[in-house]
Amino acid sequence: MRPAKEATLHQRILSDIEGRIVSGDWPPGHRIPFEVDMAEHYDCSRMTVNKVLTQLAKAGLIERRKRSGSFVSQPQAQSAVLEIHDIKAEVLSLNVAYAYRLIRCSKRKRRSDDLRRLDVPATASVLEIVCIHHAGLRPFCLEQRLISLTAVPEAANVDFAALAPGPWLINQVPWSAAEHLIRAMPAGAEDAEALEIARGTACLVIERRTWSGAGPITHVRLIYPGDRHALVARFAPEQSRPPN
Template sequence: MSEPKETTLHQRILSDIEGRIVSGEWPPGYRIPFEVELTKQYDCSRMTVNKALTQLVKAGLIERRKKSGSFVMQPQAQAAVLEIHDIKAEVQSLNLAYSYKVAKRVRRKAQAQDRQMLDLQQNSSLIEVICTHYAGSKPFCLEKRLINLQTVPEAADEDFEETAPGPWLLSLVPWSAAEHKIFAVGVDQEEGAMLSIPEATACLVIERRTWNKSGPVTHVRFVYPGNRHALYARFTPETVK
């Protein structure tokens, strides 16, 4: 069965605009065509164009200015850049044996909280995966992940028993934007049990969302026991002009 016309056009608009921005054809500050112009160019509804532009805003590629239009974003200066690391490689760098165990893997409809975390539509479906990564015999971190089936339909047939969700996604789905949130929590009873630590133990939490040109890809929450993990980032100062 072929995709609906509006869905196909939505993907095409995303791909076209993202390609022009990434290639440098549309540099920072460039005003992209108004919605009405894009509607005529792609022979589609204004809602389809608006949806595509909204995703580009959330991916950090464009910004909207009231009464002025949409513009390619200026690059953001970052104090430090967090790479998406392979947990297996992290554990092996400690000269410890790596393993992981899937505690839960289920396909379900997105609930209100899921839609907020992944910016999903009302009737979206997703895959929820919960697993524990081990360094030797001790839990190294807990992973709670949501995968958007609209963007990654292949996840519906993957059980993640052989390959963890993170490296599986990185090998299959290129991402164009990522957002990290880092904070500390006192772990609750359920998560503490999965990490073999007492309730309220201080833990480092890293939450990440990724997108590609088709939309949201995944939301993941990593919980690390605070006394077993440190976060490092190397960066250089901006050139003084």
């Protein structure tokens, strides 16, 4: 095969695969045909197909797994660092289906180990919620939340099996201040099981506390597998100080 013809075929295969991914014909997680099958389909060498798949992998459109083949990559969601974002909106921005599942919800007294998360009196009651958000068939984010029932007593009567706590709080409770803590951590056994990842997998953890004039409202810990989320911060330079 002459180099010019090979280059043209390379571009054709590349365009075909990119088109199927971008159009959604091949959704995230879709297994791409094996190299030998694609080489037969395009009547070319496996080397040509391999070069195309390597280029797509470098561009982040596919991921190649040893002994398993090549798959359409899961797009990475982004959220602004200083915003209280909606996880459902993040998932839908990836053009995949969103699903939510409550793992547990219980009312109890504030424990001593809760104090760092939610600074309420020892006699105060809190609502503890653990839930999982899905993007398509894959777990996307594990949510671990404490709600102060002193600040939000009506939360005790909400069916959080049908409604995620984040959107409900935003719509029901005005807040005046928020604090974000962002860090990386390896997944523990319980978190890894919920997210369906290997124990020790690197995760992005966002912790947020919000307050109203009456005191603390909620603390939430959002745990994302590290390859499924990114944070974005947009800012502008401060205006130059006027000359003395």
